[in-house]
Amino acid sequence: xxxxxxxxxxxxxxxxxxxxxxxxxxxxxxxxxxxxxxxxxxxxxxxxxxxxxxxxxxxxxxxxxxxxxxxxxxxxxxxxxxxxxxxxxxxxxxxxxxxxxxxxxxxxxxxxxxxxxxxxxxxxxxxxxxxxxxxxxxxxxxxxxxxxxxxxxxxxxxxxxxxxxxxxxxxxxxxxxxxxxxxxxxxxxxxxxxxxxxxxxxxxxxxxxxxxxxxxxxxxxxxxxxxxxxxxxxxxxxxxxxxxxxxxxxxxxxxxxxxxxxxxxxxxxxxxxxxxxx
Ligand SMILES: NC(=O)c1ccc[n+]([C@@H]2O[C@H](COP(=O)([O-])OP(=O)(O)OC[C@H]3O[C@@H](n4cnc5c(N)ncnc54)[C@H](O)[C@@H]3O)[C@@H](O)[C@H]2O)c1
Numbered sequence: 001x002x003x004x005x006x007x008x009x010x011x012x013x014x015x016x017x018x019x020x021x022x023x024x025x026x027x028x029x030x031x032x033x034x035x036x037x038x039x040x041x042x043x044x045x046x047x048x049x050x051x052x053x054x055x056x057x058x059x060x061x062x063x064x065x066x067x068x069x070x071x072x073x074x075x076x077x078x079x080x081x082x083x084x085x086x087x088x089x090x091x092x093x094x095x096x097x098x099x100x101x102x103x104x105x106x107x108x109x110x111x112x113x114x115x116x117x118x119x120x121x122x123x124x125x126x127x128x129x130x131x132x133x134x135x136x137x138x139x140x141x142x143x144x145x146x147x148x149x150x151x152x153x154x155x156x157x158x159x160x161x162x163x164x165x166x167x168x169x170x171x172x173x174x175x176x177x178x179x180x181x182x183x184x185x186x187x188x189x190x191x192x193x194x195x196x197x198x199x200x201x202x203x204x205x206x207x208x209x210x211x212x213x214x215x216x217x218x219x220x221x222x223x224x225x226x227x228x229x230x231x232x233x234x235x236x237x238x239x240x241x242x243x244x245x246x247x248x249x250x251x252x253x254x255x256x257x258x259x260x261x262x263x264x265x266x267x268x269x270x271x272x273x274x275x276x277x278x
Contacts, residue, residue: 003259005032005071008098010090012081012139013108015039015059019209020159021107022062023246024253028103029072031254036094037063038079039108047127051214052112073098081108081135084142091142100150103257104143106136106158106181112214114170125173132177133184140188144197153196155257158185159249160201160268162276170222178203182268189266198265202252205272206234207244240273 009028014021014037025035041056043049054062059076066074075097079090094101109132113124136158147154163171164178181201188199206212220230235241252271255261270276 001031001254001258001260004028004254004257007033007102007257008036008094008100009033009103009105009257010036010038010094010101010139010143011105011107012038012079012090012135014105015041015062015076016054016210017058017062018246019107019211020204020207020246020249021105022066023250024105024107025066025074026069027247027250027254028257029066029069029074032071033103033257034073034098035066035075036090036097037066037074037076038081038090039076040080041078047113047124048110049112051210052110081106081139082130084138087135087138088142091139091146095146100152101143101146101154102152103155103157104139105253106139106156108132108135109159109161109177109211111161111163111171111174111211112218113173114215114218116170117172120172128173129177129180132174133180136181136184140184140199144188144192147197148192148195151195154192154198155261156188156192156197156199157253157256158199158201160185160203162203162205162270162272164201164203164268165270165276165278170218185268186266193265198256198261198263200256200261200264200266201268202249202256203268203270203272203276204244204249205238205270205275207246207249209246238273238275242273244271244273 185201
């Protein structure tokens with residue numbers, strides 16, 4: 001990829017093994033970029049359970065493994081993307097460690113608080129919106145300020161979802177937040193374009209990450225299917241005959257952040273093997 005070596009990259013929600021954030025970090029480091037991993041580093045109450053966020057030891061191990069890859073460097077910061085002071089600190093830590101900020105990937109997201117609309121607790125709705133949509137806004141606000149002040153352009157990549165284009169049962173908050181991310185992306189692209197900062201959303205279909213595995217269990221139970229039946233039905237709907245992989249999403253992010261992605265902005269790119277086409 002042209003133009004990624006030496007860039008300073010902040011990726012939210014990248015502290016979990018096998019997650020999209022880890023995959024995106026891996027690709028940027030292999031391209032020679034320096035990556036700040038920002039994540040929660042421990043479960044917290046019902047909204048951030050063990051199956052949803054990394055333990056401190058997991059995040060440390062992920063960062064150590066990424067650090068061994070090279071040629072890019074890696075560092076980490078604990079950050080709740082719903083908290084503006086945390087987000088400001090994560091941006092400042094990236095600038096101080098790597099001498100600026102060139103790329104922000106808004107990847108932190110939760111998709112495990114599922115329920116029918118009529119049974120959805122307001123607190124669950126607000127937490128999903130807080131992480132997926134408000135977190136994207138806060139990080140874009142502070143990274144955008146930094147990029148504008150630097151005057152050397154930049155890239156902002158928001159991980160939306162197939163749920164940003166289509167509805168899914170029991171996922172009212174998730175789907176609304178991911179549609180919101182696309183609307184926010186379009187507005188940010190207009191405001192940041194004059195500063196040579198591109199803003200795009202990426203919309204994966206299913207990837208079997210920690211979150212993806214949890215969703216497979218949930219939906220197979222909901223439909224009364226075995227996991228195998230559910231997965232084979234899902235793969236049957238994907239023209240390319242397989243699920244997405246973290247490396248598919250990472251390649252898209254690397255392309256958007258590279259010199260070759262310089263004139264793409266305000267878009268919401270499907271990375272779905274042909275399943276999502278609008
Ligand atoms: N896996 C899929 O099938 C899929 C499909 C489409 C979109 N996505 C999106 O991709 C992104 C990554 O998901 P994933 O599948 O890799 O799951 P994941 O659970 O591995 O990653 C999500 C990360 O977000 C972090 N996070 C949660 N709340 C946070 C907070 N308040 N502050 C900071 N970090 C927080 C988690 O700790 C975790 O590391 C999410 O935005 C998700 O919605 C995933």
